[in-house]
Amino acid sequence: MKPCERIRKTSVGKKQVVALTGLALVGFLATHLAGNFLMFKGAQAFDSYAEFLEHQTLLPLAELGLLAFFLVHIVWGLKVFIENRRARPQRYAVEASTDAWPYAARWMGYSGVLTLVFLVVHVATFKFMGPEEGPEDSIFAWVMFNFKNPLYSFFYVGCMVSLAIHLSHGIKSAFQTLGVNDPRLTPFIERAGVAVALALTAGFASLPIWALTKGG
Amino acid sequence: MSGTLNVTLKIWRQKDASAPGAFKTYEARDVSTEMSFLELLDVVNEDLQKKGEEPVAFDHDCREGICGMCSLVINGRPHGPDNGKTTCQLHMRRYKNGDTITVEPFRAAAFPMVRDLVVDRGALDAVIQAGGYVSVNTGSAPDASAVLVPKHKAEEAMDAAACIGCGACVAACPNASAMLFTSAKVSQLALLPQGDPERERRVLKMLDMHDASGFGNCTNEYECEKVCPKEIKVSHIARLNREFLRAVLCGPEEAKASAG
Structure with a gap:
């Protein structure tokens, strides 16, 4: 069996692909958030950053790569999730967990699907609908216009909370799946994973909350 | 009292x-x-x-x-x-x-019901039969100093070898995965010189049988570790994951061919 086929067919191989693409996507989220924070500097800073990105010749290539990472992570993650449902066709009458809060891990499939719904709405709003259809010819204004809609902001913040739950298990889990487990390192990875998840979520959610309360 | x-x-x-x-x-x-x-x-x-x-x-x-x-x-x-x-x-x-x-009873697709509280845990035996053994000739008992095993490795291998194959890990796993069981044997033999010659082939064959038996995928929830009567640690699952990566990425062609 060739390595690719082996990875595709073995449970551990599938998980390792999901883990690697997941960690890469966390990296993407961090850079995305750094860009978003320019909104706090005002319309000009944010708009010129957006324009700078749009004029990169390699942008379509980067977008395709990002799409591929998302697709692989989603498709293989769901595959693992569905296989796992099938492995226990009959559930226990008494469900007891040894964990105080086992839900982050149990909900990976659901929080993942919610994130996918968010992605579709998010890309549709900010990539395929533009400021030219909105009230003003500025991406900053278009973002603010959407964020000032309480319904949109509520959806946005809700999805970010779900993402935090997803990542609070996902990040530490990725390290274990890739074989990193060490009595000194693992407690740090587990705490850092939760911290990164919370920091990313707080960062992303801060913008719609800021738009709603302060009004930019 | x-x-x-x-x-x-x-x-x-x-x-x-x-x-x-x-x-x-x-x-x-x-x-x-x-x-x-x-x-x-x-x-x-x-x-x-x-x-x-x-x-x-x-x-x-x-x-x-x-x-x-x-x-x-x-x-x-x-x-x-x-x-x-x-x-x-x-x-x-x-x-x-x-x-x-x-x-x-223990509930898992891989453990068919027999009667009342009895299920067939033969799938665990199949996983061991697929590769949980040493088939190279280890000869007669060598000099104690001829086969060197560092103490920390001997202890870890012994911890893994404590698995009694009861299947509690499968029963506790929300995905009915037998990864703790499989990893205990893979880890035990990967840590010891006697297990080294077949380590790539072993992990691939045991994982193939694990998946084919209908066990789920491990999602690192660690319910298994807490119910294991022999307190096998999930660090063995991490070692199994490393053994898999090693076998796929740098294992000898022959090991891959025979496992396929």
Whole structure:
């Protein structure tokens, strides 16, 4: 069996692909958030950053790569999730967990699907609908216009909370799946994973909350 | 402190895999607190036989906590409420008078129902048969100094070798994955020089059999570690993951071919 086929067919191989693409996507989220924070500097800073990105010749290539990472992570993650449902066709009458809060891990499939719904709405709003259809010819204004809609902001913040739950298990889990487990390192990875998840979520959610309360 | 207590048992009864199962309630009166949980079931069965009813089928053998034959999910936890214990080592002094105890079989697609509380755990044997052994000739007993094993590796291998193959990890796993079981054997043999020559082939073959048997994928929830009567650690699963990566990315072609 060739390595690719082996990875595709073995449970551990599938998980390792999901883990690697997941960690890469966390990296993407961090850079995305750094860009978003320019909104706090005002319309000009944010708009010129957006324009700078749009004029990169390699942008379509980067977008395709990002799409591929998302697709692989989603498709293989769901595959693992569905296989796992099938492995226990009959559930226990008494469900007891040894964990105080086992839900982050149990909900990976659901929080993942919610994130996918968010992605579709998010890309549709900010990539395929533009400021030219909105009230003003500025991406900053278009973002603010959407964020000032309480319904949109509520959806946005809700999805970010779900993402935090997803990542609070996902990040530490990725390290274990890739074989990193060490009595000194693992407690740090587990705490850092939760911290990164919370920091990313707080960062992303801060913008719609800021738009709603302060009004930019 | 010895004494007696009354407990209500809700036990899963199922004639065979094709018949529908359901819980039946039994009242156990004047149960000695010194009884083990399996002895309680023995007493319940004696009463059932006296009444002309079918006794409850359950797996058991050594009753010393070392054979891996007893099973049971007791109030939602394989082998009952205590850490590092099999069901046969659980005693009725752990319960209070008037408690209701729900007893279910290990549930997993890979463990077909046999009867009542008995399921077929043969899939675990198949995983071991696929590669959990050393087939290279290790010769006669070598000089103690000829095969060097560092102490920390010997200890870790011994920890992994403590697995009794009871399947509690599968029963506790929300995905009914046997990864803790599989990793214990992969880890034990990967740590020792005798296991080294076949390590790539072993991990690939055992994982293939694990997946083909209908066990789920590990999602690192660590429920297995906490119910394991031999307290096998999930760090062995991480080692299995490393062994897999190693076998796929840098294992010899021959190992891959024979595993395919």
